C-alpha cells in the first residue's frame with residue numbers, strides 16, 4: 001500500500017486528516033496529520049482558525065461636530081440685511097422678489113426672528129454685497145470671483 005503523503009510503500013496505512021483532507025498515510029507521516037478520533041472531537045470550524053473574534057470591530061466614524069463644519073451666521077444678520085437693503089435703495093418687497101423669498105419671511109429675517117437658509121444667505125450676500133457668515137465666508141467667495149472671472153476662463157481656453 002502506498003502512503004498518500006510521501007508515496008512510500010508500507011504494510012500499514014493510517015487514516016488521518018491533513019489540513020482537513022482525509023488521507024491514508026504511513027505511520028511516519030501520521031504524525032503530521034490528525035487522526036480521525038482526535039479530529040472528530042473538534043468542531044469543524046476549529047480547522048479554519050477559531051473565530052475567537054472577541055475584540056470589538058472598530059467602526060470608523062469620523063468625529064464630526066456639526067458646529068465645526070457649519071459656518072456660523074453673524075449675530076446681527078437682520079440689521080446687516082436691512083441696512084444693506086436700504087443702502088441699495090430697495091424696499092423689502094423688492095429684495096424678497098429678487099432672492100425668491102416671501103416678504104413675510106424676509107421681514108422675520110430682518111427682525112432677527114428667523115435665520116435665513118443657506119441658499120438665501122448666498123443670494124442675500126450676492127444681492128446686497130454683504131457677508132453674513134462669520135470667518136469671512138462671504139469675503140472668500142468674493143475673492144474667488146474677482147480672481148477668476150468668466151472672462152479669464154474663456155481666455156484660458158483659447
Ligand SMILES: [Zn+2]
Nearest residue numbers: 003006026029
Ligand atoms: Zn508517508
